[in-house]
Amino acid sequence: MPRGGGGGFGRGGAAAKGTMRGMQLPWEYDPDLEYKPTPNEGLFPKSVPPIVKPPTASEKRAVEHYRNLRARIHEGPMYTTLDDLKRDDEGVDDAKAKAAYNPFEDAPTYSQRYKRPRNTLPKLSDRPYVKEMFPEELWSTIDEEYDEDLSSAVPTIKKKKFLDISEPKKYDALRRFDEEEAKKAALEAGKAGKEAGGEGAEAPEESEEEEEEAVDDDFEEDEDGAGADDYNAEQYFEDGDEGYDDAGAGDAGEDDGY
Amino acid sequence: MAQAQVTIRNLSTHEELNSDPPQLQVSELCTLLVRDSYGELSSQVFSTLALCGRLTSTALAGCSGLSPRQVKSGLVVLIQQYLALYYTHEDRPTAYEVDWRNAYALVRSGKITELVEERFGEGAGQVMSHLFLLGHARIGDLADAYRLTSKRSGVTKPDTIESVGQLHHVLKRLLDSGMISRVRKLDYKPEADVQREAESSIWHEGYKDAKIYGPKKRAEYKVDVQKRLKTWRNDAERAVLASNGVHAGRKRKSTDGAGPALKRRKIQGHLPNDVSAQDEEDDSLLEESTIVRVNQEKCAVAFRKWQLLNVVTRTFPPQTLAAYSALLHSLEDHTSKCRDRFEDYADDVDEDEHQPTTTTLEAISYLHPSVDLAEGLSSSVNSSIPTNGRLRFSDFESEDEDDLTNVRFKGRGFEVSHKSKGTQSNDLLDWNKQLGLFEQHLNILAEHSDGFVTKLGTSGRGEWRVNFRQLTRLLVQMEIETLVSARFGNVHRRLVRVLHARGKLEEKQVAKVAMLTQREIRSMLTSLHNAGIIELQEVPRDTVRQPNKCIYLWYFDQERCRRLLLFDTYKSMTRLVQRIKSEKAHAQHLIDKAERLDVVNHEEEYLSVQEREALRRWRDVEEQLLTQLARQDDVVLTLRDFHGE
Numbered sequence: 001m002p003r004g005g006g007g008g009f010g011r012g013g014a015a016a017k018g019t020m021r022g023m024q025l026p027w028e029y030d031p032d033l034e035y036k037p038t039p040n041e042g043l044f045p046k047s048v049p050p051i052v053k054p055p056t057a058s059e060k061r062a063v064e065h066y067r068n069l070r071a072r073i074h075e076g077p078m079y080t081t082l083d084d085l086k087r088d089d090e091g092v093d094d095a096k097a098k099a100a101y102n103p104f105e106d107a108p109t110y111s112q113r114y115k116r117p118r119n120t121l122p123k124l125s126d127r128p129y130v131k132e133m134f135p136e137e138l139w140s141t142i143d144e145e146y147d148e149d150l151s152s153a154v155p156t157i158k159k160k161k162f163l164d165i166s167e168p169k170k171y172d173a174l175r176r177f178d179e180e181e182a183k184k185a186a187l188e189a190g191k192a193g194k195e196a197g198g199e200g201a202e203a204p205e206e207s208e209e210e211e212e213e214a215v216d217d218d219f220e221e222d223e224d225g226a227g228a229d230d231y232n233a234e235q236y237f238e239d240g241d242e243g244y245d246d247a248g249a250g251d252a253g254e255d256d257g258y
Numbered sequence: 259m260a261q262a263q264v265t266i267r268n269l270s271t272h273e274e275l276n277s278d279p280p281q282l283q284v285s286e287l288c289t290l291l292v293r294d295s296y297g298e299l300s301s302q303v304f305s306t307l308a309l310c311g312r313l314t315s316t317a318l319a320g321c322s323g324l325s326p327r328q329v330k331s332g333l334v335v336l337i338q339q340y341l342a343l344y345y346t347h348e349d350r351p352t353a354y355e356v357d358w359r360n361a362y363a364l365v366r367s368g369k370i371t372e373l374v375e376e377r378f379g380e381g382a383g384q385v386m387s388h389l390f391l392l393g394h395a396r397i398g399d400l401a402d403a404y405r406l407t408s409k410r411s412g413v414t415k416p417d418t419i420e421s422v423g424q425l426h427h428v429l430k431r432l433l434d435s436g437m438i439s440r441v442r443k444l445d446y447k448p449e450a451d452v453q454r455e456a457e458s459s460i461w462h463e464g465y466k467d468a469k470i471y472g473p474k475k476r477a478e479y480k481v482d483v484q485k486r487l488k489t490w491r492n493d494a495e496r497a498v499l500a501s502n503g504v505h506a507g508r509k510r511k512s513t514d515g516a517g518p519a520l521k522r523r524k525i526q527g528h529l530p531n532d533v534s535a536q537d538e539e540d541d542s543l544l545e546e547s548t549i550v551r552v553n554q555e556k557c558a559v560a561f562r563k564w565q566l567l568n569v570v571t572r573t574f575p576p577q578t579l580a581a582y583s584a585l586l587h588s589l590e591d592h593t594s595k596c597r598d599r600f601e602d603y604a605d606d607v608d609e610d611e612h613q614p615t616t617t618t619l620e621a622i623s624y625l626h627p628s629v630d631l632a633e634g635l636s637s638s639v640n641s642s643i644p645t646n647g648r649l650r651f652s653d654f655e656s657e658d659e660d661d662l663t664n665v666r667f668k669g670r671g672f673e674v675s676h677k678s679k680g681t682q683s684n685d686l687l688d689w690n691k692q693l694g695l696f697e698q699h700l701n702i703l704a705e706h707s708d709g710f711v712t713k714l715g716t717s718g719r720g721e722w723r724v725n726f727r728q729l730t731r732l733l734v735q736m737e738i739e740t741l742v743s744a745r746f747g748n749v750h751r752r753l754v755r756v757l758h759a760r761g762k763l764e765e766k767q768v769a770k771v772a773m774l775t776q777r778e779i780r781s782m783l784t785s786l787h788n789a790g791i792i793e794l795q796e797v798p799r800d801t802v803r804q805p806n807k808c809i810y811l812w813y814f815d816q817e818r819c820r821r822l823l824l825f826d827t828y829k830s831m832t833r834l835v836q837r838i839k840s841e842k843a844h845a846q847h848l849i850d851k852a853e854r855l856d857v858v859n860h861e862e863e864y865l866s867v868q869e870r871e872a873l874r875r876w877r878d879v880e881e882q883l884l885t886q887l888a889r890q891d892d893v894v895l896t897l898r899d900f901h902g903e
Binding site: 055060064079082 | 299404549874880
């Protein structure tokens with residue numbers, strides 16, 4: 001907001017005003033101009049935001065229970081993730097499936113087999129239900145063997161289904177990253193260290209070693225086709241003979257070569 | 259959309275459906291919670307139902323854009339978890355509705371599990387979390403599932419459930435306390451349909467299908483309908499809340515441990531479920547076919563007790579707190595919900611007079627054995643009483659080490675175990691002294707201006723009643739004042755208190771009472787008015803209604819302010835959930851990596867130190883946000899559940 005007076009285009013002032021590095025400007029340019037907001041005009045006065053109290057022990061336990069429950073539901077049959085393209089589940093013929101194919105995401109990759117499998121439809125056949133609590137039109141959904149015509153017939157012997165109330169410990173890996181878990185792990189590592197002879201100094205030593213390794217990895221030159229030597233031009237041509245034996249490295253080489 | 263609306267009109271046979279539709283803020287919050295827990299399909303079905311109202315499954319498929327198979331699976335999940343209700347009327351297709359209260363209650367699952375774990379032990383906490391996971395479960399199926407896990411693990415831990423008898427024991431204790439209840443098919447009927455059925459049955463019986471003319475007859479009709487609804491509700495509760503569906507007089511095991519509950523065994527409702535009962539295995543075991551689920555209303559009562567204790571702890575010593583806690587615990591056995599919708603009281607005072615009462619003898623049985631009641635009283639009282647036993651309230655902390663008047667109650671961990679009288683000490687004199695001290699603590703509470711207890715009579719060494727209605731208003735007022743002082747400042751809070759105490763005042767009078775000048779408070783009153791906390795009323799002096807000749811009165815309406823705050827709290831909870839989601843998105847690539855099946859138990863191999871540090875930070879942030887969510891839920895408890903909405 002210029003304070004130094006009005007002024008229009010017609011004012012051809014001196015070289016200092018109205019020019020910037022010698023070029024003529026249509027507005028007045030005063031290099032000595034400073035903008036000093038008065039306290040009234042300070043739009044954002046300094047304020048200290050209020051900080052909440054840290055969680056108490058019982059609140060922490062409650063949050064842990066909630067997260068546990070959520071993890072168990074996510075592992076159970078009821079959790080679903082919808083895929084936008086696969087909205088219509090019934091009658092997806094081959095042509096549609098081919099059209100819906102996304103070359104970036106649907107092509108099979110190595111790490112796909114390690115991905116957590118997610119359902120698009122909840123698997124309802126895994127647990128016993130109390131059929132009477134559901135409306136009749138849903139009985140065929142919860143019990144696949146249920147047939148409306150045969151409802152009055154003698155019920156067949158069905159396989160006994162069990163409720164799944166297992167703990168999520170094997171799946172809820174993220175719990176390991178809670179602070180307390182870390183402390184426990186450190187304690188255990190310390191105990192193990194004591195037994196081995198060190199006095200809990202093994203745990204920080206191990207982490208130091210890992211850090212050194214992590215740091216060193218960037219600078220290590222390994223010969224075994226890891227990421228480093230794709231871009232290492234000197235080594236690239238030296239190992240050209242070996243490239244033909246290893247198809248993987250060869251492919252990588254082909255990609256780099258235009 | 260038009261198709262759905264036509265369907266809705268066809269379903270309603272009366273002019274207005276008195277259903278319980280969710281407001282926009284709460285439906286957004288519920289959709290986010292359902293999506294967080296149960297995934298995208300269930301949340302889509304839920305959000306369509308919440309926005310479009312009542313729908314059949316075909317209309318639902320049309321509105322939401324999902325296939326019929328997806329819709330049906332989604333509905334099964336929602337119905338199993340009590341997030342949706344349904345109604346089948348004769349030959350018409352089934353109509354589905356959302357139950358947003360249960361969807362909101364997803365936030366409370368962690369708190370309830372923790373409360374139960376503290377009161378009843380780890381095994382009960384586990385059972386509770388299983389019930390949250392499963393929605394509802396048949397006891398027989400639950401027992402089978404447990405036997406399955408114990409076969410697999412083979413590790414015996416204390417306080418976990420290892421035999422069917424133990425499981426039934428835990429379930430019985432939970433049923434007795436009201437934390438879980440039985441399930442009937444009628445639980446799935448929406449409120450509007452129950453109302454409609456009551457109306458039509460009264461119409462057929464009482465009025466012989468004739469038309470109802472005149473205000474008097476209409477009022478009578480309404481009263482009759484309410485009575486009928488109340489009877490139905492009471493019958494339902496009697497069938498659902500009794501712990502044992504077997505006949506009275508069966509021998510119970512001596513290790514039951516549910517002492518006070520035995521006193522309360524007046525109702526032996528053995529109305530069976532709609533399911534055929536199987537043969538019982540043992541005398542004191544529950545029926546295998548009983549279906550149980552979590553009872554949210556009773557949990558709200560437990561939380562109300564905790565909130566009252568929080569208030570009391572600011573001004574009273576821990577021993578008085580212990581006495582009050584015991585009193586509230588004994589009253590809890592008589593209350594199944596915070597507030598009864600069907601009871602018609604003249605006003606607050608009338609309602610408070612109908613609250614349940616308890617005696618000192620009953621209440622003292624809930625007292626924690628290691629509490630030394632003599633310590634909190636003045637020395638002239640307890641000079642001759644030996645002090646034995648130390649305080650075990652490690653949850654207490656005080657900001658100033660020397661200032662013991664400012665002790666703060668840190669957590670919920672305050673529950674007492676049931677004990678029968680006489681095991682405290684064999685000396686009758688000592689027991690008498692205990693009773694006397696207990697009474698004195700309660701007297702101190704009664705004399706406080708806020709009226710935490712009221713003394714009624716002397717039967718049973720003192721009969722006591724807690725005026726919950728009045729205390730609820732106190733809690734709401736404290737919440738509103740905290741908000742005003744946090745948002746605006748202390749002076750604004752004083753003005754609100756002035757208006758709350760004095761009613762409708764002019765600006766001049768407000769200035770006089772608050773001891774400030776009119777000019778100072780004018781801007782404060784307008785800013786409070788903008789926020790909706792206080793309101794303005796114009797009283798014209800003459801018929802022309804000129805603004806100079808009007809009297810402007812400021813007033814504070816607690817009810818309106820409460821509702822405003824409630825919606826604001828819903829909105830802030832929605833923002834918190836969205837924030838959790840966005841924070842998770844920042845760390846999503848790391849989470850995906852950590853959840854990979856080959857990384858799961860080998861984090862040290864596959865994840866670097868920085869990655870683990872980042873994941874730890876994310877877990878920390880999530881914990882803080884979830885704690886805030888839980889605290890907001892406390893506010894909602896005060897503003898909504900204690901009020902009985």
